[in-house]
Amino acid sequence: MITGATAGIGEACAHVFAKNNYDLILTGRREGRLMSLTNELKETYKINxxxxxxxxxELSEVKNAIDSLDEKWKAIDILVNNAGLSVGLEPIQEGSFDDWxxxxxxxxxxxxxxTRLVSPLMIARKSGHIINLGSIAGKETYANxxxxxxxxxxxxxxxxxMRIDLLPHNIRVSAINPGAVETEFSLVRFKGDDERAKNVYKGFEPLTAADIADTIYYVASLPPHVNINDLTIMPTAQANTVYWNKN
Structure with missing residues (x-):
């Protein structure tokens, strides 16, 4: 199960897991994109x-979706908590309540x-892996x-x-924390300002959605006795949120 599957890292994860013969539950808000991706994956990889x-x-929407799953689809082996976004880049005194x-x-x-609704399904089977998409922004704090x-x-x-709470139930839990990845991230942050979004990635080679998807698949494909608790992945040109090697 991959949340936020209609673009960026979520879409890239869908391709890499499909290529490795996983059946997929894909979630997203944009129905057109979701159906297009679904059809592409079915045709290309011959999976469900x-x-x-x-x-x-919306908790009610999430509940309705999980409750609607039949027994086959409730047997979720891997949950990729990918859905997320950044909106705005202003100092605290100028921030937007709506953005926050x-x-x-x-x-x-x-x-x-x-997680609250999927983890009990994993606990019932004493098996599963939850992979949470974090960020270098969860390790450091930067201006605005x-x-x-x-x-x-x-x-x-x-x-x-989660790692502590789910430990008795044999559930693996991992965090993937990327640095700069060129996806829709900056376009969303700057509310559709394409030029400003593109400037974020000028002068260096950022990570791609495929880089992160490959990393997530690696973490998920390790033997059952191996758990990656926490992994930070950066472009070679980015040391942290402050130090960059830009041309």
Whole structure:
């Protein structure tokens, strides 16, 4: 099960898991994109794909989606908590309440909604792996990143808590924390300002969605007795949120 599968890292994860013969539950808000991806994966990889259109922020929608799964689809081996976003880049005194709520509701509450409803299905089978998409922003804090950084610090903490709470049930839990990845991330952050979004990645080679998807698949494909608790992956040109090698 991959949340936020209609673009970026989520879409790349769908391809890499499909290529390795996994059946997929794909979730997203954009029905057109979700159905297009579903059809592409079915045709290319000859796997089963269940598309589910809902917003992870809305608990009732998440509940309805999970409750609608039949027994086959409830046997979720891997959950990739990918849905997330950043909106705005202003100092705290100028921040938008709407932007803040959107980030908190998606990055933190959305992850909790999905995890709370899927983890019991894994516990019942004493098997499963939850992979949470964090960020270098969950390890450090940078200027004007305030609330986005706070949400990713929350993901970092929740990942550790899940690892402890699910340990008795044989459930693996991992966090993947990327640095700069060129996806829709900056376009969403800057609310459709394409030029400003492109400038973020000028002068260096960022990570790609496929880089992160390959890393997630590697973590998921390790033997059952091996768990990657926490993995930070950066472009070679980025040491942290402050030090870059840009031309």
């Amino acid at each position: 794909v269940l598309p589910m259109v809902f917003d992870v922020r 709520n959107r980030m908190i509701d998606t990055n933190v509450k959305g992850l909790l909604h999905i 990143g305030n609330v986005y950084c706070a949400t990713k610090h929350a993901v970092d903490s929740l990942n550790k808590a």
